[in-house]
Amino acid sequence: MPRMPSARQRGFGLAVSALTLTGCAHLVAPAPETTALCETDEVRITTGFVGAGHHGCAISTLGPVLTVWPEASIAGPINPSPWYAFEADIRSSKQIRLQLDYAGYWHRYHPWVSRDGGERWQQLPSEAVSVGEDDHIATLTLPAGPGHLLVAAQPVMTPKDMAEWSRTLASEYKLDLINYGESLDGRPLEALTAGPETARHIVFAITGQHPPEQSGVEAFKVFAETLMRTLPEDTRADTRIILLPLTNPDGLARGNWRHNNGGVDTNRDWLDQSQPAIKAATAFIRNEAEGRTTVAFMDFHSTQQTLVYTPPLEEDLADMNFPRALKQAFDAGIDPDPEWISGHNADSGTSKNWALQTLDVAALTVELADDAPQAEVIKVGEIAARTVISALTGSSGKED
Secondary structure, three states: OOOOOOOOOOOOOOOOOHHHHHOOOOOOOOOOOOOOOEEOOOEEEEOOOOOOOEOOEEEEOOEEEEEOEOOOOOOOOOOOOOOOEEEEEEOOOOOEEEEEEOOOOOOOOOOEEEOOOOOOOEEOOHHHEEEOOOOOEEEEEEOOOOEEEEEEOOOOOOHHHHHHHHHHHHHHHOOEEEEEEEOOOOOEEEEEEEOOOOOOEEEEEEEOOOOOOHHHHHHHHHHHHHHHHHOOHHHHOOEEEEEEOOOOHHHHHHOOOOEOOOOOEHHHOOOOOOOHHHHHHHHHHHHHHOOOEEEEEEEEEEEOOOEEEEOOOOOOOOOOHHHHHHHHHHHHHOOOOOEEEEOOOOOOOOHHHHHHHHHOOOOEEEEEEOOOOHHHHHHHHHHHHHHHHHHHHHHOOOOO
């Protein structure tokens, strides 16, 4: 596996948007009988909540040392998205020092903390985090207690949070919320839909394949709200909108880095469709696309920097007008310009490649930086929505 650079975040980075705050209040502090990972006179570490990380714990002379483990994998090493989330019951009036040990992986996410069970979050100040020269060990200095403190790589979201966001959006903009299948763990798979069955054009946007990639989820939310708020009525009359807000609910609930509970990266399963969630998604999308022109297909993710994966812009594998227009809009509206990485691997099981081969659409994977400022997250979502509307407006008078 190639070495991935760490993404050490400084300052407060991505602020939690109003949409996120609406849906991050469902974490319940572990009951007193919850088994501790480790315990000293000063702190007790537990992981008894939805979205907690995979951890072990030992006590060193410096304090607790938490291992940061990936979930099980059946297809080789997991891409380094080293999620951690735990609760520290701090009993001391002194600051608590602990370490995160990533073993063969590297520190990527600057820690967030919450004192109220996950309703409000803020990042630890930069001076409270030090990372070893090889990036395998991160030392955290937690605020003094007493009190419960949630510590996580990103503000923890749960499937229930995403479901509530979906219901709020559906209510405000009169979308239909439908169940299109079940995950491996039996969780419902939901989609938001709008537009008449007679519509000739269709737009797809999805997110939530990789649990820690929350800046991408936030950009998706901005995209969805902007699109529904500003799409002209006459264009809506001939357009279907399909939004999939959480395509890997099992991974999110289990605190996984990348995979579902089947040990599979769902964004490598779109060709094989071995996992129930992806099999259901592909069947649902194909059914909705049947007889319509797919104007845009976007999958929102996060990585170390904001960028876009696209089919080759210089080739005509499909109608490339939308990707070219979006690149022009991003270059004009986002500073620095997002990198565009073009290519097509017909054997790769990503949503982008599946959509190109199945729907004949130049699908895009939109990646937000892990630590993208809120202003950048908003710009990406808004610009993407406006570019989709421009593409739909240009298509509305054309015969298919």
